[in-house]
Amino acid sequence: MKKKVASVSFDWPKGFPNSPLDVESFLIGSVVTNVSRRAKVLSIDLDTGYTLVIHLKMTGQLVFRSPNDNFGAGHPNGSLVGDLPDKSTRVTIKFSDNSTLYFNDQRKFGWIRLLPTTEVPKLDFFKKLGPEPLPNDFTSSIFASRLERRRNSNIKSVLLDQTVVAGVGNIYADESLWGAKINPNTLVRNLSKPKMNNLFTQLRYVLNLAIEKGGSTNSNYVNIDGKRGSYMDFARVFRREGLACPRCQTTIQKTRVAGRGTHFCPNCQRLVK
DNA sequence: CACTTGACCTGTCCGC
DNA sequence: TGCGGACAGGTCAAGT
Helix, strand or coil, rough: CCCEEEEEECCCCCCCCCCCCHHHHHHHHCEEEEEEEEECCCEEECCCCCEEEEEEEECCEEEEECCCCCCCCCCCCCCCCCCCCCCCCEEEEECCCCEEEEEECCCCCCCCEEEEEEHHCCCCHHCCCCCCCCCCCCCHHHHHHHHHHHCCEEHHHHHHHHHCCCCCCCCHHHHHHCCCCCCCCEEEHHHCCCHHHHHHHHHHHHHHHHHHHCCCCCCCCCCCCCCCCHHHHHCCCCCCCCECCCCCCCCCCEECCCEEEEEEEECCCCCCC
16 A cells, blocks of 8 residues: 655654754655665665665664554564554654554664665665675675685674675674584684585575574564564574584583674584684 | 774663 | 663774
């Protein structure tokens, strides 16, 4: 159904950084023409030639409700998110059919920008962004050559580098390194070609599994219906420190690599120099 | 230039 | 029970 913006409210000036001052007059009356994703960024195109660009960061939520929806916590279809707006709601966009889009963000790291559609690809982030990992034209040799751009860094931080490959975050970095039996501290220059190929396969496996499971609700993440994702139930190392490695039963450890919590099996994922 | 660290924010958990 | 501090994850600015 056609979604036409009827009203916009936001309690939080930083929610629209670098956007036209009069966000409301730009948005009201505009009609959504397309919704897309690139890396961890969402884009909602409008028929006015403007686009809402959204990043949820860690605790952001984008939840859509129709007037008759009842997805509250006590409901059989219960979601992580109850009645909205709640105290983490930063932006509310109401449509002419009385449906509503809520942008919630507990920690306020996320943002929404309103930009001319033609300006979106010119954002520095998009210009530097690496390829999407899942399309068929992304091959293991392309992956390997992009890793080589940072030969002297540890593989964990390179996986997290959005200019190398788009969209890989902390959870799926740890999970794919476990799958490929690679220690997170391994320098890229010490990774053999077979290991890189293995990592390529494991990364795509983990991402596809996560999509199938609706993502990872480590804390706040929910889908557009406000429902949590279940990948964490299938995680093999992430947040499983102190538990047995599913492959060899060795106790999983947690350390810090690239400034992030990092989980690995000290037996399966030995450091190769 | 390549690479690492700190800031951004708030809620939760842990120890005293 | 209260309170301080560590911690969580994604990106960018600032530092080495």
